[in-house]
Each structure stands twice: as C-alpha cells, then as structure tokens.
Amino acid sequence: MRIQPIAKRKVDSNSIQAVLMIAPMLVGFFLFTYVPIFYILRYSFYQSNGFTETWIGMQNFVRIFTRDLAYWKSLGNAFILSFGKLAVEIPLALLLAIFLNKALRGTGFFRVMLFLPAIISTAITGLIFSLMFASYNGIINHMLLSVGFISKPVSWFSNKWSAMFVLGTASVWNNYGINMIFFLMALQRVPKELYESADIDGIGSIRKFFAITLPMIGPTFQVVVLMAIVGSLKMTDLILASTNGQPAGQTEVVMTYVFKYFFGYDGRTVSVGFASAMALITGIILALVSLVYLKSTDKLGKAVE
Amino acid sequence: MEKHIARRILSKTAIYAALTVVFIIAIFPVLYTLFGSFKGNMELLTEGNRLLPRKFVLDNYKQAWRMANFSRYTANSLFMSAAIVAGTIISCTIAGYVFERGHFRGKNLIFTLVVSSMFVSLGSLTLYPVFMIAKFFGINKSLWGVIIIRVFGLNVTNLFIARAYIRTINYEIDESAMIDGCSFFQIYRRIIFPLLKPLIATIAILEFRHSWNDYLMPMVFTLSNPKRMPLIVGIMELKSSGEAATSWNLMLAGSSIALIPMIAVYLIFNRNFIEGLTAGSVKG
Numbered sequence: 001m002r003i004q005p006i007a008k009r010k011v012d013s014n015s016i017q018a019v020l021m022i023a024p025m026l027v028g029f030f031l032f033t034y035v036p037i038f039y040i041l042r043y044s045f046y047q048s049n050g051f052t053e054t055w056i057g058m059q060n061f062v063r064i065f066t067r068d069l070a071y072w073k074s075l076g077n078a079f080i081l082s083f084g085k086l087a088v089e090i091p092l093a094l095l096l097a098i099f100l101n102k103a104l105r106g107t108g109f110f111r112v113m114l115f116l117p118a119i120i121s122t123a124i125t126g127l128i129f130s131l132m133f134a135s136y137n138g139i140i141n142h143m144l145l146s147v148g149f150i151s152k153p154v155s156w157f158s159n160k161w162s163a164m165f166v167l168g169t170a171s172v173w174n175n176y177g178i179n180m181i182f183f184l185m186a187l188q189r190v191p192k193e194l195y196e197s198a199d200i201d202g203i204g205s206i207r208k209f210f211a212i213t214l215p216m217i218g219p220t221f222q223v224v225v226l227m228a229i230v231g232s233l234k235m236t237d238l239i240l241a242s243t244n245g246q247p248a249g250q251t252e253v254v255m256t257y258v259f260k261y262f263f264g265y266d267g268r269t270v271s272v273g274f275a276s277a278m279a280l281i282t283g284i285i286l287a288l289v290s291l292v293y294l295k296s297t298d299k300l301g302k303a304v305e
Numbered sequence: 306m307e308k309h310i311a312r313r314i315l316s317k318t319a320i321y322a323a324l325t326v327v328f329i330i331a332i333f334p335v336l337y338t339l340f341g342s343f344k345g346n347m348e349l350l351t352e353g354n355r356l357l358p359r360k361f362v363l364d365n366y367k368q369a370w371r372m373a374n375f376s377r378y379t380a381n382s383l384f385m386s387a388a389i390v391a392g393t394i395i396s397c398t399i400a401g402y403v404f405e406r407g408h409f410r411g412k413n414l415i416f417t418l419v420v421s422s423m424f425v426s427l428g429s430l431t432l433y434p435v436f437m438i439a440k441f442f443g444i445n446k447s448l449w450g451v452i453i454i455r456v457f458g459l460n461v462t463n464l465f466i467a468r469a470y471i472r473t474i475n476y477e478i479d480e481s482a483m484i485d486g487c488s489f490f491q492i493y494r495r496i497i498f499p500l501l502k503p504l505i506a507t508i509a510i511l512e513f514r515h516s517w518n519d520y521l522m523p524m525v526f527t528l529s530n531p532k533r534m535p536l537i538v539g540i541m542e543l544k545s546s547g548e549a550a551t552s553w554n555l556m557l558a559g560s561s562i563a564l565i566p567m568i569a570v571y572l573i574f575n576r577n578f579i580e581g582l583t584a585g586s587v588k589g
Contacts, residue, residue: 014489018407021490025400026415028457033422036434040427096327099320110324112575117331119571119578121518123537124560127544128334131341131553137353139337146354173334181579234428237520241541255429262433263525272433279430287424 040283043276050270060277070249071278074257075285077164081253082232085168090225093176097183098213111184118177126241129170130157160250163243167251171238175231179224186220187213222301226293233286254282335564342366342561346554365558373555377532378539379562382517385448385535389516390509392456393463397508398501400459401467402493406479423461429521436525447533450526455516463508466581470504471497507581510574517567536563 044060046053064071096114100107117125133140135155144150156162194212203211214221236255239245244266245252258278264270294301337356341349342365344358369375404416435454436445444450474497482492520537527534534542540559543552571578 015407015409017489018403019409021399021493022403022407024457025396025459028453029419029422029459031438032435032454032458033431034418035438036431037427039434039437040431092327096324099324102320104317104320106321107324110328111579112572113328114324114331115575115579116335116568116571119514119518119567120335121520121537121563121567123518123520123541124338124563125334127540127556127560128338130544131556132334132337134353137350137553139353139356142352142354173330177331236429241520241544244545259429259432259521263528275433279427282430283427286427290424 040276040279043273044280046273046276048270048272050264050272053273056273060274061281063274064277064281070252071254071257073249074252075254075282077251078233078235078253078255081164081168081171081235082229084164085171086225086228086232088168089172089176090179090228092172093179094183094221096176096180097187098209100180100184101187111181115177115181117173118175118181120174122174122237123241125170125174126238129166129173130242133157133166157243158247160247163247163251167238167242170242171232171235174238175228179228182220182224183217186217190216218300219302222294222297225297226290229293230286230290233289254278258282335568338557338560338564342554342557344554344557346551349553349557350551365554366562369555369558369562373543373552373559374531374534374539375536375555375559375562378534378536378559381448381533382535382537382563385452385523386513386516388448388452389455390512392452393460393512394505394508396456397460397463397467398471398498398504399493400464401471402497404464405468405471406476406492406497407489419459419464420461432521432525435522439526445526446530448523448526448535451519451523454522455512463511466507467504470501474500503577506574506577510570510577511581513570514567514578517563 043053045055045057047056047059048054100111100114132138133156135141135153135157138156140156141150141153145153154162156166190213194216195208198208198212234255235253236259239251239253239256240259243251245256258275260266260268261271261275261278333356340357343361343363345360345362345364348359404412436450439445439450439454444453478496478500479492482496487495518537519535520541523535524538524541527538531542536559540556540563543556543559546552
C-alpha cells in the first residue's frame with residue numbers, strides 16, 4: 001500500500017530525468033536534420049546569394065526543367081557511374097564472399113586484407129587514383145606500356161569516358177569490401193544441411209547457387225544493393241578529390257553540381273535558392289529510385305519467408 | 306572418385322588464385338602511396354615505372370611536417386576525432402538508454418520521427434543549411450561546429466546499435482538498482498554504462514573511421530580558417546591549389562600520414578571493425 005505513491009513519484013522524476021538526458025540530442029537532431037529540410041523547401045522559392053533574398057515563386061523549378069541542361073547531365077552521370085560500377089562491384093563482392101565462405105585455410109587473412117580498402121578515406125582514394133592514373137608519371141600508364149597493352153601514354157582524365165572509368169574503378173576499389181562483408185555474414189547464416197541434401201540429390205554448384213544460396217540471402221541482398229545504389233548516387237568526395245567534374249564538367253555528378261551552387265565553389269556564384277530547388281528535386285528522385293527498386297525486388301526480400 | 310578429388314583441388318587452386326589477384330589489387334594503391342612517400346620529388350615527377358623508391362628519402366615528411374603545416378593538420382585531426390569519438394560515445398549510449406529504458410510522453414512518436422529521417426536523408430544536399438544554422442550559433446568557423454553537429458546530431462545507425470545492445474541487458478539489474486534507491490540517471494551512470502564496453506568499442510571505431518576520413522563537412526567549416534583544417538582537408542587543399550603538379554611528394558606524404566593511423570587501428574581491431582560496420586545496417 002505504501003509503495004505505490006513512492007514508486008509513482010519516482011517514475012515521474014525518472015521521466016523528467018529521461019527527458020533532460022535526451023533533450024540535447026533531440027535539439028541537435030531536429031536542428032541538423034529536420035530544420036535543413038524545411039530550409040531547402042523554403043529557399044527553393046527564393047532567389048538568394050546568401051545575403052539578400054527575393055521571392056520568385058516557381059522560377060527556380062522552371063529554370064531547372066527548361067534551361068538547366070547541365071543539372072540533368074550531372075544527374076545522368078551519377079546514374080551512369082553508379083550503375084556502371086555496381087554492375088562490377090556487386091557480383092565481385094558476392095563472388096568473393098562465396099569464396100571466403102568456403103572455410104579454406106587462410107581465408108581469415110584474406111578477409112582482413114580484402115576489406116582494407118573499405119576503411120580508407122574516400123577523398124584519399126580519389127587522390128591516389130588520380131595520381132596513379134596520371135598521364136605522364138602515373139604508374140598505371142607505365143605498367144600498361146611495359147606489357148605492351150598501349151603504345152603511348154593514355155591521358156585518362158582528358159576524355160569523359162576514360163575519366164568515368166577511373167572514377168568507377170576507384171569507387172569499386174573503395175566500396176566492394178563492405179558489400180562483401182554483408183554478403184559473407186548472410187552466407188554464414190545459411191544452414192549447411194540445405195547444401196548437404198542438395199549434394200545427396202546430385203545437384204550441381206551453379207544450380208545450388210540459384211536454388212539455395214540466392215533465395216536464402218535474398219533479403220540481405222535486397223537491402224545491400226539498395227544501400228549501394230543510394231550511396232553511389234550520392235557520391236561526392238570521390239569526384240571532388242579526383243576529377244572535380246573535369247574535363248569541362250563532363251564528369252560532374254548531381255551532388256557536386258548542387259554543392260557548387262550552394263557554396264559558390266569552383267567559380268560559380270552563390271545561388272542558394274536555385275541550389276535548394278535542385279536539392280529538393282534530387283531528394284525526390286532519390287526517394288523514387290528507392291521506391292521503384294523496393295517494389296521491383298519485392299520477391300527477393302520475401303524469398304525465405 | 307579420383308576425378309572428383311582432382312576437380313576439388315582444381316577449384317581450390319582457382320579460388321586461391323582469384324583471392325590473390327584481388328588481394329594484390331586491394332593493397333596496391335596503399336603500397337603505392339606508402340612507398341611513393343619515400344621517393345624523391347624528382348623521381349616522382351619524371352618517372353613512374355617503379356613501385357619501390359630508387360632511394361628512400363625522408364625529405365617529403367620533413368617538408369610536409371615543417372613547411373606545409375601538416376603537423377598542425379595532424380593535431381587538428383586528432384583533436385576533432387578524439388572529441389567526436391568521446392562525445393558520440395556519451396550521446397549515443399544516453400540516447401540508446403533513454404529510448405530503450407525511459408518512459409515519457411511522446412517517446413514513441415519522437416523515436417519514429419528520428420528513425421524516419423533515414424528515408425529523407427539528403428546527404429551532402431543539406432550541408433549548406435546545416436552550415437547556415439551553425440553560423441546562426443556562431444560555430445561555423447572552426448572544427449567545434451563539426452564536433453557539435455556530429456555529437457548532438459544523433460546518428461541513427463549508432464542509435465540502433467546502442468538501443469539493441471542495451472536491450473540485451475537484463476532489466477532485473479535496473480530493478481534492483483531502483484530498489485537500492487538509484488535514479489534513472491544514476492542507473493545509467495553507475496550500472497548500465499560500465500556494462501557497455503563492447504558497444505563502446507564498436508561506436509568508437511565507427512566514429513573514428515568516419516571523423517578521421519571525413520572531407521566535405523570539415524572542409525566547409527574550415528574554408529575561411531585554414532589553420533583549423535584537418536589532415537584530409539589539408540591534403541586536398543594542396544591538390545586544388547595551383548601547385549598540384551609539383552607537390553606530389555607532399556600529397557603522398559600527407560596521405561601516408563592520414564593512412565597509417567587508420568590502418569594501424571584497423572589491423573589491431575579488425576574484428577570489432579567488421580562487426581561494427583555491419584551491426585547497424587543489418588539491424589537498421
């Protein structure tokens with residue numbers, strides 16, 4: 001009988017403590033996550049150089065949809081680069097995970113070393129690859145020359161597609177490891193008995209992969225590929241640290257393009273309103289991509305249930 | 306039977322061959338950077354056909370350390386990473402603890418709002434508004450801005466890991482502490498926090514990797530204050546300056562200074578690294 005009120009009072013003071021403990025983080029969270037979204041919503045209807053602002057209605061959107069071809073080009077580049085490199089990265093990561101899952105001698109060593117690129121700064125990755133692929137004193141050209149693959153140095157960064165190839169290679173190098181580890185963890189959860197009974201039935205390894213492995217790791221596969229797609233479309237550091245959009249803006253991706261308008265970076269004038277409108281449209285496109293992806297891979301996600 | 310064994314040996318050899326090829330590709334750029342940092346600048350600029358330096362020289366490091374401000378950049382990086390790691394350990398464990406064990410009105414609604422922010426994440430698209438908010442509070446000209454945003458900005462991945470980990474701690478421990486007269490905060494401080502060592506190791510490693518390697522946000526916050534630049538920003542500054550063509554030695558030495566601590570931490574704690582990087586995303 002006497003315990004009740006004491007416990008109640010205690011709960012109340014404990015609730016207050018809980019709120020006080022979490023308050024700084026909640027303030028920070030709303031300030032740095034939700035307020036910026038409203039900021040972008042508001043400024044997409046304004047013209048602003050960071051100091052003065054004028055309401056211009058839908059003009060920013062009109063400009064994007066009718067006059068700013070470079071925005072759509074940068075968006076297109078982000079898609080080409082992302083899907084091009086993921087077409088290599090995802091199968092490579094899955095294949096390596098399958099190899100590492102074989103429990104052969106030395107796989108512990110390989111797992112640690114193959115994951116190494118994933119801990120390295122994306123900006124540093126961009127820098128190192130642009131040095132390695134430099135046309136005159138870069139080591140890649142020298143290696144290709146010495147095996148007779150090319151007869152004169154390739155100037156990788158003066159052509160759009162060869163520059164995109166280097167960016168894709170650098171990004172695969174930097175990111176395959178994390179996907180590999182996700183796949184490996186999923187593979188380790190597949191019950192061994194399934195393979196044993198398949199062996200008894202004399203099923204070949206390729207059929208085993210499609211009949212057992214892929215359905216069993218389906219849900220993980222779906223999420224990993226989604227994160228890889230969204231992450232790649234948001235690629236920023238790698239581009240800024242290597243080509244920075246060169247030659248002539250041909251390797252600009254959507255994130256770097258919008259970033260440069262926000263901050264007036266790289267010789268552009270600060271255009272906060274225009275950049276906000278682009279950020280808004282980009283955000284909507286990213287959400288649509290995720291939605292379409294999830295709808296179309298529905299089967300994969302539900303494979304084992 | 307013999308045929309079967311022969312096939313097995315063959316496929317084993319193929320697997321080792323494939324793993325070795327990827328292994329070489331994985332470490333080549335790292336070795337290229339580390340060895341390159343010991344090459345003379347003349348060698349770097351006129352030849353490019355060797356991985357190993359003709360002659361090991363330490364000049365690049367001396368020059369980077371003394372003349373190119375890299376001692377300052379390194380100190381800035383250490384300061385920023387240490388502050389973010391320490392701050393995040395506290396903010397994330399508190400957030401995880403409150404959302405798991407706390408009771409207050411609107412908790413579930415707030416949690417939903419926090420989690421749903423994952424779906425409207427715009428990445429670097431919101432960097433400008435974040436920067437303007439920091440400017441409003443006068444923290445936009447030093448690394449303190451980055452630290453405050455990272456520590457109080459509540460990283461959803463870390464929150465998930467922390468909440469899931471605290472859930473595994475038996476609630477009876479809380480109850481007996483409550484009977485002994487501990488308040489909600491005291492239970493966190495005296496009972497729960499000391500039990501979180503593996504979680505703390507995971508968060509520390511994740512945050513160290515993130516903050517040590519981060520480029521865009523610290524770059525924006527130190528744009529007008531080069532003395533506060535962390536290493537990565539300092540290195541990139543060399544690249545975008547007019548002297549990029551002749552400062553390969555500094556860029557390689559700087560990159561090595563940035564790489565070595567990261568690789569050392571990784572090789573020592575690789576198990577926590579791999580577990581930590583996967584923990585949040587799978588549960589999230």
